[in-house]
Amino acid sequence: MNLHGQSLVAGKTVSGSGETFTATNPATGEMLPVPFHKATADDVNAAMSAAETAFAEARKLPGERFAVLLEKIAEEILALGPDLIARGMAETGLPEARLVGERARTVGQLKMFAALVREGSWVDAVIETADPNRQPLPKPDVRRMLRPLGPIVVFGAGNFPFAFGACGGDTASALAAGNPVVVKSHTGHPGTNELFAHAVVAALKTCDLPAGLFSLLQGPGATVGQALVKHPATQAVGFTGSKRAGRILFDLAAARPVPIPVYAEMGSLNPLVILPGALSERSEKIATGLAQSITLGVGQFCTKPGLVFVLETTAAGEFVERLAKQLSATPAATMLDLGIRKSFCEATAGFAKIPGVKRVVANEPSGFAGASPLLFETDSATWRREAALREEAFGPAAMVIRCRDVEDLKTTLRFAGGNLTATIHHGASDNAADVRSLADLLEQQSGRVIFDGFPTGVEVCHAMVHGGPYPATSAPLTTSVGTLAIRRFARPVCFQNVPQDFLPVELRNANERKIWRIVNGQLTKENA
Numbered sequence: 001m002n003l004h005g006q007s008l009v010a011g012k013t014v015s016g017s018g019e020t021f022t023a024t025n026p027a028t029g030e031m032l033p034v035p036f037h038k039a040t041a042d043d044v045n046a047a048m049s050a051a052e053t054a055f056a057e058a059r060k061l062p063g064e065r066f067a068v069l070l071e072k073i074a075e076e077i078l079a080l081g082p083d084l085i086a087r088g089m090a091e092t093g094l095p096e097a098r099l100v101g102e103r104a105r106t107v108g109q110l111k112m113f114a115a116l117v118r119e120g121s122w123v124d125a126v127i128e129t130a131d132p133n134r135q136p137l138p139k140p141d142v143r144r145m146l147r148p149l150g151p152i153v154v155f156g157a158g159n160f161p162f163a164f165g166a167c168g169g170d171t172a173s174a175l176a177a178g179n180p181v182v183v184k185s186h187t188g189h190p191g192t193n194e195l196f197a198h199a200v201v202a203a204l205k206t207c208d209l210p211a212g213l214f215s216l217l218q219g220p221g222a223t224v225g226q227a228l229v230k231h232p233a234t235q236a237v238g239f240t241g242s243k244r245a246g247r248i249l250f251d252l253a254a255a256r257p258v259p260i261p262v263y264a265e266m267g268s269l270n271p272l273v274i275l276p277g278a279l280s281e282r283s284e285k286i287a288t289g290l291a292q293s294i295t296l297g298v299g300q301f302c303t304k305p306g307l308v309f310v311l312e313t314t315a316a317g318e319f320v321e322r323l324a325k326q327l328s329a330t331p332a333a334t335m336l337d338l339g340i341r342k343s344f345c346e347a348t349a350g351f352a353k354i355p356g357v358k359r360v361v362a363n364e365p366s367g368f369a370g371a372s373p374l375l376f377e378t379d380s381a382t383w384r385r386e387a388a389l390r391e392e393a394f395g396p397a398a399m400v401i402r403c404r405d406v407e408d409l410k411t412t413l414r415f416a417g418g419n420l421t422a423t424i425h426h427g428a429s430d431n432a433a434d435v436r437s438l439a440d441l442l443e444q445q446s447g448r449v450i451f452d453g454f455p456t457g458v459e460v461c462h463a464m465v466h467g468g469p470y471p472a473t474s475a476p477l478t479t480s481v482g483t484l485a486i487r488r489f490a491r492p493v494c495f496q497n498v499p500q501d502f503l504p505v506e507l508r509n510a511n512e513r514k515i516w517r518i519v520n521g522q523l524t525k526e527n528a
Helices: 041-058 063-079 082-092 096-119 169-176 190-206 221-230 243-255 276-299 314-328 338-352 380-385 406-416 432-443 483-489
Strands: 007-009 012-014 126-128 142-148 152-155 181-184 214-217 236-240 262-265 271-274 307-311 358-362 374-379 397-403 419-425 446-451 490-496 517-519 522-524
Touching: 007 041, 007 190, 041 181, 041 214, 041 221, 063 096, 063 169, 063 190, 082 096, 082 190, 096 169, 096 483, 152 169, 152 221, 169 181, 169 236, 169 483, 181 221, 190 214, 221 243, 236 243, 236 483, 243 262, 271 276, 271 406, 271 432, 276 307, 276 314, 276 397, 307 314, 307 406, 314 358, 314 374, 314 397, 338 358, 338 374, 338 397, 374 380, 380 397, 380 406, 397 406, 406 432, 419 432, 432 446, 483 490
Parallel strands: 126 517, 152 181, 152 236, 181 214, 236 262, 271 307, 271 419, 307 397, 374 397, 419 446
Antiparallel strands: 007 012, 007 214, 126 142, 142 490, 358 374, 517 522
């Protein structure tokens, strides 16, 4: 499919401003063909106006229509064929196998949300029927369920151009809840996002749904993105990226005359604890797995284990040597773009200048946007004292922190702040009470606690939580992966003494959809 380099507003191309930008192949530095036109303020207004109009119509439609839409989008993505993979590789430097797998994940999560919507219980319907004879006052008829918010703005992520791109999890969950979506395309892979937009436009047309349910705008976050967040029609924002950018959007949304939620997944250090029992049982195996996890995707996963905590023992010293050997043998690879590589190099160069920090692995990068694995080591007191060591280095680097004993480990872990993940490796000889207390501590600081594994690799399923306390996310009660993500884009509405004909179908006495509901305190599929 040929690219036109323009934004798509409600199914139609818009010319945008006279300013253009091009994508760059990070592996070669080559500027890719097709200039992309930056969207204007008028384009933002047109997209949001179309979304408002579409919402007025779509909010009356049954969930089945959105389930079919999500499935059709998945079909249209697959129909893009090799063009999507080729453009994704050119814009990101990611290998073919990675993008083929990511396409499968993208299609899979669209189908997962379709199944969720079709089953229907996600609306969390609760019915309390009236009791006119209750004393001292009659009880009214009160019913509650989740309802869609309205136009949602989604920012495409840089590190997952498919799974968190124009048709990624944020878009899938927002559409599943019955909302229109306006995507701010990531400037690093605009052509990839345009191809995805064509898939959505085709699906909407096939499903005979309002074209305003989806728009894609090209251009920088500082202008197009901020204008979308500030637009009065926007009801919520989904974002994956840096803490700096996420905080800007969060502050903008909070400063609006009518503030809105920003669901920003921003950054995470992902502490990983290795206890002595684990080292005595499987030191070599842990070193191999950890090196692979640190370097997976050139360290550009938000779940990369950036902090490795060990107790000061001879076995721990030997483990660090094994880990360093594994990382040293890992060749340099291409990062997503020069901006990410520059930030990575600056952060790691800063670590090396701090007294008390040892650079254990110091490979030199190669290639246009290449990066090599790095490993640092320090003691707990230095790490706690130096705030700069607690900033994320987004790339293939990790820091080992040596702790004197378990109590020092607990004290130090508290400085790690909020994270997406936290991992414990333990063995049979480790004190069970210590393991339990560490797990309890890490549960309070992370969205996902992992035992004897590695945090990279997020299972897209109903039970997954890809979120966590600030600064991992701006909204620790939510997740951006898994079916619980749909709740970000819906709000509870209560209906009191509303006649049956005027209630949403999910709240009527006759349970036509046969969904799970709580009726007078009992979970049931029976009629109310």
